[in-house]
Amino acid sequence: MEFATSSSPHISGSQSVSRVMAEVLLALVPGIVALIWFFGWGVLINIVIAAIAALTAEAAVLKLRGRPVLRTLGDLSALVTAVLLGLALPPTLPWWLTVLGVVFAIVIAKQLYGGLGYNPFNPAMAGYVLLLVSFPLDMTRWLPPAEVAQHTLDFADSLRLILTGSMPSGMTWDAMTGATPLDQMRTGLDMNRMIHEIRESPLWGSVGAVGWEWVAGLYLAGGLYLVWRKIISWHIPAGMLGGLFVIALLFNMIDAHTHPSPLFHLFSGATMLGAFFIATDPVSAATTNRGKLIYGALIGILVFVIRTYGGYPDAVAFAVLLMNMAAPTIDYYTQPRAFGHRKDGNG
Amino acid sequence: MSELQRPIHEFSGGLDLPGHKAQSTGRPIATAPLGQHFVVPLQQHIGEPTEPLVAVGDRVLTGQVIARAQDYISAPVHAPCSGTVAAIGDHAIPHPSGLQAACIVIDSDGADTWTELPEPWPDFMDRDPAELRERIRWAGIVGLGGAGFPTSVKVNPGPELPIHTLILNAAECEPYITCDDMLMREQADRILAGLAVIRHVVGASECLIGIEANKPDAIAAMRAAVVSSGCPDTHVMVVPAKYPSGGEKQLIQLLTGLEVPSQGLPAQIGVLCQNVATAAAVADAVLAGKPMLERVVTVSGQGVAEPGNFRVRLGTRMADVVALAGGYTDRVHRLILGGPMMGFALPSDELPITKTANCLLAASAAEIPDPPPALPCIRYGRCAEVCPALLLPQQLYWHARARDLDKTQDFNLFDCIECGCCAHVCPSHIPLVQYYRYAKTAIWSQERDKARADIARRRHEFRQERLARLEAERKARLRKKKEALDAQPKGAADPKKAAIEAAMKRVAAKKAAAAQQQPEN
Numbered sequence: 118m119e120f121a122t123s124s125s126p127h128i129s130g131s132q133s134v135s136r137v138m139a140e141v142l143l144a145l146v147p148g149i150v151a152l153i154w155f156f157g158w159g160v161l162i163n164i165v166i167a168a169i170a171a172l173t174a175e176a177a178v179l180k181l182r183g184r185p186v187l188r189t190l191g192d193l194s195a196l197v198t199a200v201l202l203g204l205a206l207p208p209t210l211p212w213w214l215t216v217l218g219v220v221f222a223i224v225i226a227k228q229l230y231g232g233l234g235y236n237p238f239n240p241a242m243a244g245y246v247l248l249l250v251s252f253p254l255d256m257t258r259w260l261p262p263a264e265v266a267q268h269t270l271d272f273a274d275s276l277r278l279i280l281t282g283s284m285p286s287g288m289t290w291d292a293m294t295g296a297t298p299l300d301q302m303r304t305g306l307d308m309n310r311m312i313h314e315i316r317e318s319p320l321w322g323s324v325g326a327v328g329w330e331w332v333a334g335l336y337l338a339g340g341l342y343l344v345w346r347k348i349i350s351w352h353i354p355a356g357m358l359g360g361l362f363v364i365a366l367l368f369n370m371i372d373a374h375t376h377p378s379p380l381f382h383l384f385s386g387a388t389m390l391g392a393f394f395i396a397t398d399p400v401s402a403a404t405t406n407r408g409k410l411i412y413g414a415l416i417g418i419l420v421f422v423i424r425t426y427g428g429y430p431d432a433v434a435f436a437v438l439l440m441n442m443a444a445p446t447i448d449y450y451t452q453p454r455a456f457g458h459r460k461d462g463n464g
Numbered sequence: 465m466s467e468l469q470r471p472i473h474e475f476s477g478g479l480d481l482p483g484h485k486a487q488s489t490g491r492p493i494a495t496a497p498l499g500q501h502f503v504v505p506l507q508q509h510i511g512e513p514t515e516p517l518v519a520v521g522d523r524v525l526t527g528q529v530i531a532r533a534q535d536y537i538s539a540p541v542h543a544p545c546s547g548t549v550a551a552i553g554d555h556a557i558p559h560p561s562g563l564q565a566a567c568i569v570i571d572s573d574g575a576d577t578w579t580e581l582p583e584p585w586p587d588f589m590d591r592d593p594a595e596l597r598e599r600i601r602w603a604g605i606v607g608l609g610g611a612g613f614p615t616s617v618k619v620n621p622g623p624e625l626p627i628h629t630l631i632l633n634a635a636e637c638e639p640y641i642t643c644d645d646m647l648m649r650e651q652a653d654r655i656l657a658g659l660a661v662i663r664h665v666v667g668a669s670e671c672l673i674g675i676e677a678n679k680p681d682a683i684a685a686m687r688a689a690v691v692s693s694g695c696p697d698t699h700v701m702v703v704p705a706k707y708p709s710g711g712e713k714q715l716i717q718l719l720t721g722l723e724v725p726s727q728g729l730p731a732q733i734g735v736l737c738q739n740v741a742t743a744a745a746v747a748d749a750v751l752a753g754k755p756m757l758e759r760v761v762t763v764s765g766q767g768v769a770e771p772g773n774f775r776v777r778l779g780t781r782m783a784d785v786v787a788l789a790g791g792y793t794d795r796v797h798r799l800i801l802g803g804p805m806m807g808f809a810l811p812s813d814e815l816p817i818t819k820t821a822n823c824l825l826a827a828s829a830a831e832i833p834d835p836p837p838a839l840p841c842i843r844y845g846r847c848a849e850v851c852p853a854l855l856l857p858q859q860l861y862w863h864a865r866a867r868d869l870d871k872t873q874d875f876n877l878f879d880c881i882e883c884g885c886c887a888h889v890c891p892s893h894i895p896l897v898q899y900y901r902y903a904k905t906a907i908w909s910q911e912r913d914k915a916r917a918d919i920a921r922r923r924h925e926f927r928q929e930r931l932a933r934l935e936a937e938r939k940a941r942l943r944k945k946k947e948a949l950d951a952q953p954k955g956a957a958d959p960k961k962a963a964i965e966a967a968m969k970r971v972a973a974k975k976a977a978a979a980q981q982q983p984e985n
């Protein structure tokens with residue numbers, strides 16, 4: 118009897134790229150729900166616009182490159198990029214900026230480098246930084262959390278605002294939107310105010326800001342789920358959160374009036390999202406275990422440095438992109454010792 | 465010392481794989497009936513091929529040496545039955561290359577008449593290790609765990625590498641394979657007898673028997689046999705069922721905590737590893753004077769009707785062995801020789817059972833599906849976590865793919881044991897091991913080419929040198945001659961020239977005389 122042949126190993130585990138991506142999307146759900154809860158339907162509208170733009174852009178480029186379109190879209194990586202970028206955008210951002218950022222992420226940052234697996238930079242963060250640098254005003258206008266907001270936008274309002282730019286009647290940008298908590302902290306400190314003075318505003322919660330600390334906590338939960346499911350290893354989040362915590366603690370101990378607590382840093386802005394969902398993008402991160410710890414810690418430190426001394430209130434996107442550049446070098450210098458290469462020759 | 469006091473160490477990486485062992489352990493090992501035709505490959509081991517000692521038409525007896533070892537690293541081949549040599553020539557053999565190789569084909573006479581065997585040595589403890597090694601060599605025993613390295617060579621590491629620990633590899637970590645498990649359940653005493661012989665040969669002070677925890681019956685049988693045999697300093701050690709615990713380096717680390725140096729031998733750290741079936745074959749050779757003629761083969765998978773283990777003469781057609789297991793079911797999809805992780809897929813079952821054939825896995829499409837298309841590497845990194853050799857499979861893959869062979873060696877390509885863990889966990893389903901095999905083969909072929917080029921270059925240089933020498937010699941000769949000529953006095957009459965001139969003059973004179981004698985008309 119004749120048989121077909123194939124190369125060993127003949128059995129493989131159940132893991133696949135699309136499963137990995139699907140787990141990541143699943144782990145994002147709690148955080149996204151919280152974002153919508155606190156900041157309105159604009160979050161969801163952004164994500165949907167981003168998803169449509171990402172899948173369309175990816176399909177178009179794959180077609181031009183002569184690659185299988187449906188099978189590649191099925192790896193879900195474009196969707197993950199879209200969701201990560203979409204949820205990071207202000208819930209009032211005009212639709213075409215979302216589309217611009219996503220198309221840049223998919224076409225320039227990902228496909229022009231060869232598509233999935235070949236991009237040196239995290240595509241979502243590349244798209245985010247493009248928008249932040251080019252459209253700073255639109256990108257830094259955030260809604261206050263629903264609990265403390267004087268006006269809230271319903272779904273139709275949000276949709277109209279995003280698609281046409283027209284406000285609900287009697288509303289102005291200034292009345293409706295404001296700076297993010299990190300931005301307010303930074304501005305306050307720049308005006309030589311003390312942290313306890315800044316925190317008198319009703320925007321502030323127990324560790325971070327109202328709403329934001331919940332979102333961060335749910336990202337943390339989703340991230341721990343990914344670690345438990347072995348979708349990501351603990352090294353990068355531990356490195357990043359550890360690095361940020363330690364350096365923030367040092368400065369906080371030196372002067373607690375002008376340096377927020379390390380927990381504030383961990384539960385504000387995109388720290389948790391970055392630690393578990395962005396810095397851990399395996400394609401653009403370091404791969405050795407020691408390398409991941411170093412890579413994560415350096416991102417954490419960069420986040421602190423940029424937040425404290427840089428030109429932007431949050432820094433996760435910049436820090437991740439900067440460390441993406443260093444990942445190959447970190448990998449090179451952190452190779453593990455292979456079996457049988459122990460110097461003394463025994464245990 | 466009790467087993468509890470000996471710690472089990474750990475090896476890095478590895479996988480928890482479903483064992484699928486129970487399907488082939490339901491009944492005792494069955495002895496296959498003698499077939500009619502046997503195809504005996506001349507090379508069933510690592511090393512040099514053997515040289516046939518018989519010719520077509522010769523009558524052979526069971527156990528007769530029909531091909532002898534030509535080199536030190538080789539193992540003779542015996543007639544698995546009595547009968548007539550029908551052919552000697554190329555025949556398909558189980559080899560990953562799918563190429564044919566020299567085989568001796570024997571038609572059985574059905575009588576199974578044995579040749580005269582050497583005397584049994586129950587007194588092996590009083591015999592010289594060299595004598596025992598010679599007996600093991602005569603018996604044609606090779607490592608039966610799968611690699612097929614001649615055992616007589618392995619048990620002779622030389623006086624500069626003393627062995628303190630003899631390890632019996634009974635881990636059998638690959639899914640589906642149960643031939644060692646069943647052998648231990650049924651013939652623990654025979655295995656321990658072989659172990660005692662090997663221990664005497666290498667002079668080991670202790671023996672460690674490493675068995676995976678998923679074989680409780682075998683563990684009990686071996687423990688009982690150790691107690692009843694009274695072997696001193698022999699310990700049955702239960703290791704966790706984690707693939708590839710049966711890899712030689714991994715088992716040594718599990719049992720002793722020692723790490724075999726990269727590209728080195730276990731003997732360098734005083735350890736020697738032997739497979740259980742090999743130990744049993746050594747017992748036969750020394751205690752019964754019998755050569756290696758048969759082995760236990762597992763036939764398993766959803767592709768056969770009645771999975772089980774069979775004692776099969778070497779050279780038996782695989783299709784006949786599958787028939788013993790009730791034949792194929794409708795679901796058969798692939799035929800694998802060995803396990804699903806490291807075995808290789810056979811193109812056909814018209815192939816002989818060889819010394820290293822431990823398992824025929826007739827797998828269904830559910831058990832061994834067709835490999836899905838490979839996606840790009842997303843540097844997911846699980847491969848590095850599961851690599852028991854602590855390599856960076858991704859980097860090896862990138863460099864192998866880019867044909868950057870020097871870089872693959874920088875990343876320790878040759879420490880890869882091809883266990884397949886990396887490919888098993890790869891979410892992109894990249895056939896990583898195939899890339900490593902390609903790179904290894906390319907490097908070997910480069911080295912061969914370089915060696916050949918070196919020889920050619922040396923030959924060329926030698927020829928140039930020889931030509932230059934000949935030229936110099938010729939010039940020297942000419943110069944000498946010229947010098948000799950120059951040394952003669954100028955104007956001195958050359959006798960040859962004088963003779964020629966004299967002859968010319970005579971001719972001229974004759975011509976003149978003839979002209980005068982012509983009549984004037």
